Each structure stands twice: as C-alpha cells, then as structure tokens.
Amino acid sequence: MKLYIKNMVCIRCIMAVRAELVKLRVNSIVVELGKAECKENLTQSQLEILNKGLLECGLELIEDKRLKIIKDVKSAIDELINSSEDNQKINLSEYISKKMNCNYPYVSKLFSKSEGISIEKYYIQERVEVVKELHINNGLTLTEISYRLKYSSVSHLSNQFKVVTGVNASHFKDITTNSKLIPSKV
Incomplete structure (x- = not known):
C-alpha cells in the first residue's frame, strides 16, 4: 500500500513516519520524502490512528488523488x-x-489550478532556492552553481535569479551576508 504524506521535508520527517508505522506494527516499510510504502494494506482505523500521529508531528496523510x-x-x-x-x-x-507516466497537459493544468503557478515557474523558483542555498551557505561561485545545477550559462542563471528574487545574485549575497553581521535589537 502506498501512502502519500504532506509536509515531509527532511530525514526527521522520514524517521517520524517510520516510527508511527512501527507503532501500528506495520512491517516491510519503505519511507521516502512524501511517501511510505508497506506490503500490507492498512485498515481504515489504522489509517486514522496513523494520521493522528502524523498530525502531531506536523505531517498529514494525503487522501485526494x-x-x-x-x-x-x-x-x-x-x-x-x-x-x-x-x-x-x-x-x-x-x-x-515519463516520470509520472501520465498526460502532461492534464498534470500541468491540475498543478496550475491547485498551486496558482505553472510547473515551469515552480521549477525555476525551486532551482533559484537551491542557488540561494549554495551561494550563501556553501560559498560556491555562480560559475560552480551554474555547472552543478546544469544551467546553460552563468548569465542564464543570473537572469532567472533576478526575475525570481528581484535582485542579482551577488547583491543578494551581499544583503544576506551584511544582515547576518548586524546584531538584532533586544
């Protein structure tokens, strides 16, 4: 049985889901971000107990297809x-x-209607979030990041970054670095 879980973002979420399933004595569990798979089907009462435990962890079973x-x-x-x-x-x-084995126009329309943004724009926003993380936290150069994230060029990365954030990447790094240096008011 496949279970889909909302709000899973890290290894702790995976551990929390696994722990909740173990409490229900469910065996043969494979847990990944966003989903869990177990060999046996869960009863409705088990699903309710699982969802209650997940809600306490900030997670939730997704039941809508x-x-x-x-x-x-x-x-x-x-x-x-x-x-x-x-x-x-x-x-x-x-x-x-290919990944979802379904009709892209249907998926695209469904995604846009639900999220209020196209799949393409979501993809660009997610890439820019990774660029921010690599640029600020890992100290990588834009050239290294563009290579790692498979951008066609540094200027392509820079253009997408500016469109999404409103500032260029180097200015963004300066702003975030300087804001970390300023002590917060008590």
Whole structure:
C-alpha cells in the first residue's frame, strides 16, 4: 500500500513516519520524502490512528488523488534539480510525463489550478532556492552553481535569479551576508 504524506521535508520527517508505522506494527516499510510504502494494506482505523500521529508531528496523510499527483510532480522536480545525471538538455514536460507516466497537459493544468503557478515557474523558483542555498551557505561561485545545477550559462542563471528574487545574485549575497553581521535589537 502506498501512502502519500504532506509536509515531509527532511530525514526527521522520514524517521517520524517510520516510527508511527512501527507503532501500528506495520512491517516491510519503505519511507521516502512524501511517501511510505508497506506490503500490507492498512485498515481504515489504522489509517486514522496513523494520521493522528502524523498530525502531531506536523505531517498529514494525503487522501485526494489530485493532491498525490501534485506531490509527485514536486518530488519529480526536486529529484531532477538534485540529480547528478546530465539532464541539461531534457525537456521538463517530457521528464514529468515519463516520470509520472501520465498526460502532461492534464498534470500541468491540475498543478496550475491547485498551486496558482505553472510547473515551469515552480521549477525555476525551486532551482533559484537551491542557488540561494549554495551561494550563501556553501560559498560556491555562480560559475560552480551554474555547472552543478546544469544551467546553460552563468548569465542564464543570473537572469532567472533576478526575475525570481528581484535582485542579482551577488547583491543578494551581499544583503544576506551584511544582515547576518548586524546584531538584532533586544
């Protein structure tokens, strides 16, 4: 049985889901971000108990099929962004269609209606979030980041960064670095 879980973002979430399933004496569990898979089907009462435990951890079972599709699209995009394979020339719509094994126009329309943003814009925003993290926290140069995230060029990365954030990447780094140096008021 596949279970889809909302708000999973880190290893602690995976551990929390696994712990809740173990409490229910569910065996053969595979837990990943956004989903859990177990060999046996859970009863309705087990699902209710599981959801109650997950809610206490800030997580929630997703029961609506459309929400599962949205979650799968987001997971596929995260996987594409963080993939070490050479996906530079891959078409996003083609990738999503293959990954989800479904009709892209349907998925795209569903995603846009639910999230208020197109899949393409969501993909760009997620890439820019990773750029911010790598630029600020890891101290990588824009050239290193553009190579790592498979941008066609540094200028392409810079243009997308400015469109999404409103400032260029180096100015963004200066702003965030300087704000860390200013002590907060007590």
